[in-house]
Amino acid sequence: MKDYRPVVYAAFCVLLLLAPFFLNAYWVDVLNNVGLYAILGLSLNIILGHAGLFHMGHAAFYAMGAYTTAIINTTYQIPVLWLMPISGLVAGVLALVIARPIIHLRGDYLLIVTIGLVEITRIALVNNIFGITGGSNGIFGISRPEIFGFRIRRPEHFFFLIWGFAAVTVFLFHRLENSRFGRALNYLREDETAAEGSGINTAHYKLIAFVVGAVWAGMAGNIFAAKMTIIAPESFNFWESVILFMIVLLGGRGSIPGVILGAFLIAGLPELFRQFASARMLIFGAIMIAMMIFRTEGILPPRPRRYPAPASGGGEGAS
Amino acid sequence: MSLLQLQNLTKRFGGLVAVDDVSFEVPQGAIVGLIGPNGAGKTTVFNLITGNYRPDQGDILFEGRSIRKLPTHKIVALGIARTFQTIRLFPKMSVLENVLAGCHCRTHAGAVAAMLRLPFQKREEAAALAEAHAELAFTGIEHYADQVAENLSYGNQRLLEVARALASRPRFIILDEPAGGMNDFETAALIRIIRRIRERGITVLLIEHDMNLVMEACEHLVVLENGANIAEGTPAQIQADERVIEAYLGVEED
Amino acid sequence: MDFFLQQLTNGLAVGSIYALIALGYTMVYGVLKLINFAHGDLFAIGAYLGLTLLTAFGLTRFLGPLGVVIVLALMVMGLVAVVGAVLERVAYRPLRQAHRLSAVVSAMGASIFFQNALMLIYGARYKVYPHDILPKNVVSLLGVEVPLVRLLVLLTSVLMMVALYLFIQKTRIGTAIRAAAIDQRAAKLMGINVDRVIMIVFLIGPALGGAAGLMVGLYYGQINFTMGWMYGLKAFTAAILGGIGNIPGAMVGGLLLGVIEAMGAAYLSIAWKDAITFIVLIAILIVRPTGLLGERVAEKV
Numbered sequence: 001m002k003d004y005r006p007v008v009y010a011a012f013c014v015l016l017l018l019a020p021f022f023l024n025a026y027w028v029d030v031l032n033n034v035g036l037y038a039i040l041g042l043s044l045n046i047i048l049g050h051a052g053l054f055h056m057g058h059a060a061f062y063a064m065g066a067y068t069t070a071i072i073n074t075t076y077q078i079p080v081l082w083l084m085p086i087s088g089l090v091a092g093v094l095a096l097v098i099a100r101p102i103i104h105l106r107g108d109y110l111l112i113v114t115i116g117l118v119e120i121t122r123i124a125l126v127n128n129i130f131g132i133t134g135g136s137n138g139i140f141g142i143s144r145p146e147i148f149g150f151r152i153r154r155p156e157h158f159f160f161l162i163w164g165f166a167a168v169t170v171f172l173f174h175r176l177e178n179s180r181f182g183r184a185l186n187y188l189r190e191d192e193t194a195a196e197g198s199g200i201n202t203a204h205y206k207l208i209a210f211v212v213g214a215v216w217a218g219m220a221g222n223i224f225a226a227k228m229t230i231i232a233p234e235s236f237n238f239w240e241s242v243i244l245f246m247i248v249l250l251g252g253r254g255s256i257p258g259v260i261l262g263a264f265l266i267a268g269l270p271e272l273f274r275q276f277a278s279a280r281m282l283i284f285g286a287i288m289i290a291m292m293i294f295r296t297e298g299i300l301p302p303r304p305r306r307y308p309a310p311a312s313g314g315g316e317g318a319s
Numbered sequence: 320m321s322l323l324q325l326q327n328l329t330k331r332f333g334g335l336v337a338v339d340d341v342s343f344e345v346p347q348g349a350i351v352g353l354i355g356p357n358g359a360g361k362t363t364v365f366n367l368i369t370g371n372y373r374p375d376q377g378d379i380l381f382e383g384r385s386i387r388k389l390p391t392h393k394i395v396a397l398g399i400a401r402t403f404q405t406i407r408l409f410p411k412m413s414v415l416e417n418v419l420a421g422c423h424c425r426t427h428a429g430a431v432a433a434m435l436r437l438p439f440q441k442r443e444e445a446a447a448l449a450e451a452h453a454e455l456a457f458t459g460i461e462h463y464a465d466q467v468a469e470n471l472s473y474g475n476q477r478l479l480e481v482a483r484a485l486a487s488r489p490r491f492i493i494l495d496e497p498a499g500g501m502n503d504f505e506t507a508a509l510i511r512i513i514r515r516i517r518e519r520g521i522t523v524l525l526i527e528h529d530m531n532l533v534m535e536a537c538e539h540l541v542v543l544e545n546g547a548n549i550a551e552g553t554p555a556q557i558q559a560d561e562r563v564i565e566a567y568l569g570v571e572e573d
Numbered sequence: 574m575d576f577f578l579q580q581l582t583n584g585l586a587v588g589s590i591y592a593l594i595a596l597g598y599t600m601v602y603g604v605l606k607l608i609n610f611a612h613g614d615l616f617a618i619g620a621y622l623g624l625t626l627l628t629a630f631g632l633t634r635f636l637g638p639l640g641v642v643i644v645l646a647l648m649v650m651g652l653v654a655v656v657g658a659v660l661e662r663v664a665y666r667p668l669r670q671a672h673r674l675s676a677v678v679s680a681m682g683a684s685i686f687f688q689n690a691l692m693l694i695y696g697a698r699y700k701v702y703p704h705d706i707l708p709k710n711v712v713s714l715l716g717v718e719v720p721l722v723r724l725l726v727l728l729t730s731v732l733m734m735v736a737l738y739l740f741i742q743k744t745r746i747g748t749a750i751r752a753a754a755i756d757q758r759a760a761k762l763m764g765i766n767v768d769r770v771i772m773i774v775f776l777i778g779p780a781l782g783g784a785a786g787l788m789v790g791l792y793y794g795q796i797n798f799t800m801g802w803m804y805g806l807k808a809f810t811a812a813i814l815g816g817i818g819n820i821p822g823a824m825v826g827g828l829l830l831g832v833i834e835a836m837g838a839a840y841l842s843i844a845w846k847d848a849i850t851f852i853v854l855i856a857i858l859i860v861r862p863t864g865l866l867g868e869r870v871a872e873k874v
Contacts, residue, residue: 101859108608116851123848172434179433194407199395199424282689288682292675293667310452
């Protein structure tokens with residue numbers, strides 16, 4: 001059977017690239033949200049999809065990035081985009097500190113602890129911790145990002161910022177997946193004891209998976225803060241984590257195209273059915289159950305990695 | 320000097336003494352068999368050597384150095400590789416990727432190197448691939464390289480575990496019932512592979528219930544019963560040992 | 574001292590409600606090794622059903638306060654038990670053999686489903702229980718004035734827990750439940766109908782959860798469709814605190830968590846009340862993952 005995927009992916013990219021020229025501001029903004037969710041989903045995919053760690057507290061890292069940007073930008077007027085690496089770094093360091101004591105917890109215990117994490121973060125933000133988070137009103141007056149003197153403010157400007165960053169993410173994460181690092185995460189997902197017994201430092205890889213995922217979520221938080229110009233704790237509640245979790249599971253754990261599709265379905269599709277808006281979470285819930293029963297691996301599960309045939313000795317080639 | 324020395328090793332689980340004051344040595348370059356009835360504590364000894372369990376008493380020396388407190392992956396990096404009694408592959412991954420897991424501890428590229436595809440990362444990846452293919456060829460399962468591991472036959476899954484262990488470039492390999500589930504033909508091939516492993520300079524310690532394999536492949540045997548070391552010697556000596564015969568006849572096997 | 578005793582009784586009353594909900598988590602975890610994320614929502618359904626039944630039939634016209642509460646409790650427990658059993662049949666049984674993550678996700682799906690079903694049926698705003706059902710008396714306890722309702726909540730919960738404990742320890746079905754929790758396959762070989770055991774667990778757990786929902790409605794007077802989430806998480810923390818899978822553990826954990834929370838809110842900071850629960854949860858999991866009464870099990874390699 002011929003593989004049509006490259007054609008489909010190319011067509012998708014072209015359509016997406018042309019979209020802001022045909023859609024009105026509202027729909028471009030919907031696409032922007034989808035893009036942010038895609039980036040966040042891809043970052044969670046490293047932790048949940050590849051390393052198989054049940055992490056439902058991703059919104060905490062997202063919040064960390066957004067608040068880092070908001071606080072530094074509004075206090076010291078440092079341009080928003082310069083703060084992107086710092087936001088990623090802060091979220092990454094947080095992940096390093098938090099994940100170390102909890103990564104050895106298995107499966108559903110880890111799930112519940114990460115839920116606790118995101119709730120503690122939210123409560124801390126609401127309580128205006130250290131007097132810098134602005135309490136439940138959050139922080140406003142975050143400045144717009146600028147690139148080479150060009151001020152990004154309209155939805156179609158953000159479209160290119162967000163989807164550009166998403167493209168970079170896909171490019172880098174694709175390489176990450178197809179590497180010693182990506183394989184190591186999969187080994188520990190498949191069988192931790194066997195991985196450790198094969199010489200893989202499983203604790204280290206779990207930690208690094210958390211850090212990589214958190215750094216990216218932190219950078220996505222930076223873009224979010226720049227796009228909204230106002231952020232509040234309620235943007236980073238537990239349901240945000242659930243939505244990210246669902247994006248990865250629905251699309252396909254460990255699959256980049258799957259996660260992007262998941263972002264479109266979960267963040268984009270409900271916009272098409274606004275008349276059912278009140279019932280959409282109900283339908284989500286039912287779909288989650290049905291998915292697990294009928295298609296556990298997600299809509300677009302990852303394909304096996306491909307390796308070059310051995311140089312000598314009559315390998316079988318790509319048959 | 321002995322490659323591996325177990326000194327008065329004891330391990331308890333609750334009230335049960337699984338390994339009771341066991342001491343023996345594995346000389347450099349030997350093929351040593353660890354035998355005994357079921358429940359004698361053989362696999363527990365393996366799990367103690369590889370750091371899956373921590374001994375309650377005693378010490379384990381590898382090349383004269385205590386490895387009692389090291390985590391498993393560091394023990395592998397020092398040159399001790401193992402296979403599991405209950406096959407533990409990465410079932411949904413390809414045969415080749417399973418062997419690449421073994422190459423892991425001899426390579427270094429991390430997340431950043433992978434994202435940037437640094438030149439050293441590419442060279443390393445190519446070398447690891449070549450090595451993985453070589454180990455598959457060594458164990459005679461190179462034709463299955465692209466298959467999913469769980470689709471292999473039982474015997475081939477055992478060989479894949481051996482290939483994965485070899486890919487970590489060990490100086491010492493521990494095989495836990497490598498012939499389990501194999502037919503006579505496969506077992507004969509396995510014996511040849513074990514001998515060729517030793518020819519590569521790798522010392523072998525194995526647990527096996529297949530007495531033909533043990534008597535044919537091993538030149539030194541250690542017998543455990545109820546967690547204790549009851550006899551040691553050449554296969555001929557062991558076959559003549561009163562206590563061993565008693566242990567085997569007294570306890571129904573399998 | 575007065576303040577302290579007020580907080581203590583309050584903590585015990587809330588804790589006994591947590592304990593009732595925690596029992597549902599711990600029993601399901603015992604036999605299925607599954608965190609039933611939808612359990613908190615079953616509790617919320619109990620609270621809403623209680624309100625509906627209370628206002629629909631005008632029970633208060635025929636019966637005294639005690640009669641109303643008993644009839645109401647029985648109806649709510651029965652109905653929520655049925656919902657629990659249906660949940661098991663639809664969302665969990667098909668996943669019995671699947672990867673554990675699948676069942677957890679299915680449970681989250683069920684939770685989202687129930688929560689939004691409640692919102693669609695009853696609306697998103699707080700609902701208020703009629704407040705003339707239970708007496709407003711105060712009783713004097715060690716010289717401290719404590720609301721009677723508070724003591725009744727505590728007493729009823731403890732009675733239910735004792736009844737459950739006896740049921741699990743003394744009856745044939747209870748023995749089967751314990752056997753299935755230890756080793757499902759062995760239990761099956763011994764002729765225990767494991768499907769039936771699981772069904773019974775999914776009747777008892779939700780029934781207790783539903784009763785807890787009704788109590789919250791009667792005690793606090795107002796309910797909301799998202800209440801199942803917070804109570805569920807706290808009850809789950811209680812179950813972990815006591816050692817998940819352990820029935821007396823859930824009881825002890827619930828009461829303890831209720832008191833910790835009440836004291837934390839009273840003496841530390843009310844704004845951080847909900848965070849205290851999570852900090853307790855995380856600390857327990859890091860320091861002693863088996864909980865207070867749980868046993869340490871060696872992982873098999």
